[in-house]
Amino acid sequence: MEEKNIMDKKIRIMTGDITERDTDAIVNAANSYLKHGGGVAGAIVKKGGQIIQEESDKIGYVPTGSAAITTAGALKAKYVIHAVGPIWGLGQEEEKLRSAVLKSLKIADEYKLKSLSFPAISSGIYGCPKDMVARILIGTAVEYLKKQNTTLEVIEFCLFDEETYRYFKSEFDKI
Numbered sequence: 772m773e774e775k776n777i778m779d780k781k782i783r784i785m786t787g788d789i790t791e792r793d794t795d796a797i798v799n800a801a802n803s804y805l806k807h808g809g810g811v812a813g814a815i816v817k818k819g820g821q822i823i824q825e826e827s828d829k830i831g832y833v834p835t836g837s838a839a840i841t842t843a844g845a846l847k848a849k850y851v852i853h854a855v856g857p858i859w860g861l862g863q864e865e866e867k868l869r870s871a872v873l874k875s876l877k878i879a880d881e882y883k884l885k886s887l888s889f890p891a892i893s894s895g896i897y898g899c900p901k902d903m904v905a906r907i908l909i910g911t912a913v914e915y916l917k918k919q920n921t922t923l924e925v926i927e928f929c930l931f932d933e934e935t936y937r938y939f940k941s942e943f944d945k946i
Contacts (some may be wrong), residue, residue, distance in 0.1 A: 798854050799854065823842070
């Protein structure tokens with residue numbers, strides 16, 4: 772794990788299993804219908820329990836570039852923020868990804884959360900280039916910490932594999 776301070780807040784990157792993080796909330800890389808079948812979403816429901824899917828079903832549709840929140844069931848985190856990132860090739864991917872990250876951060880503030888853990892949203896089956904995802908996620912988080920009056924004290928990026936970690940490390944080193 773690596774950590775840097777920004778405006779008396781912490782930003783971290785690490786490899787690991789996001790479902791094991793004990794942050795106030797973890798972010799799920801969700802689809803618009805909040806059907807959590809595979810990838811990060813499937814792992815979150817498998818470990819956290821069906822309550823996460825049931826609460827997601829009540830929310831229904833969430834547009835690309837937006838986010839919604841549910842409780843976290845049996846996970847260590849208290850909440851799951853479901854961020855709907857873009858699918859590569861459908862246009863405006865950077866703008867949509869930045870929006871999904873910002874909406875997630877704003878929800879964390881609405882709930883007065885102190886810590887939040889993100890995966891590499893849209894870099895899996897949605898096909899967005901990992902370098903772009905790293906640049907937007909880290910850049911948006913840093914900008915948010917610098918400009919917003921936020922309850923967040925820690926924003927971390929919990930990355931599933933070494934390849935993704937290397938892209939995030941490259942952006943992290945530019946802070």
